[in-house]
Amino acid sequence: MDTGFDINRFKNGTPSTDQYERQLKRLTDANKEVVCIEAAVREAIRNISEMDGRSFVIYGEPQSGKTEMMICLTAKLLDTGYNFRGLSP
16 A cells, blocks of 8 residues: 655655655656656756756746656666766766
8 A cells, every 4th residue: 555755765765666656657647748748857857857957947938847747767776877966876
């Protein structure tokens, strides 16, 4: 049974492996389009990992999916080993 979010999973170093896919499934189950979110997450990860980016701006029209993209990006970063203290996996 899924009991929801448990911060202790992250404090104890238990690696996350499926948060991103779960977020995408939540959106597709709600009939939301995820192609743009996937592209934005992919480019943000590339900015962080390949280009050594330390910051970037997410912008868009109201109700364009910025918050959902940030939720998915956070999930992807956790899944790939990034932590809350910095951007090193």
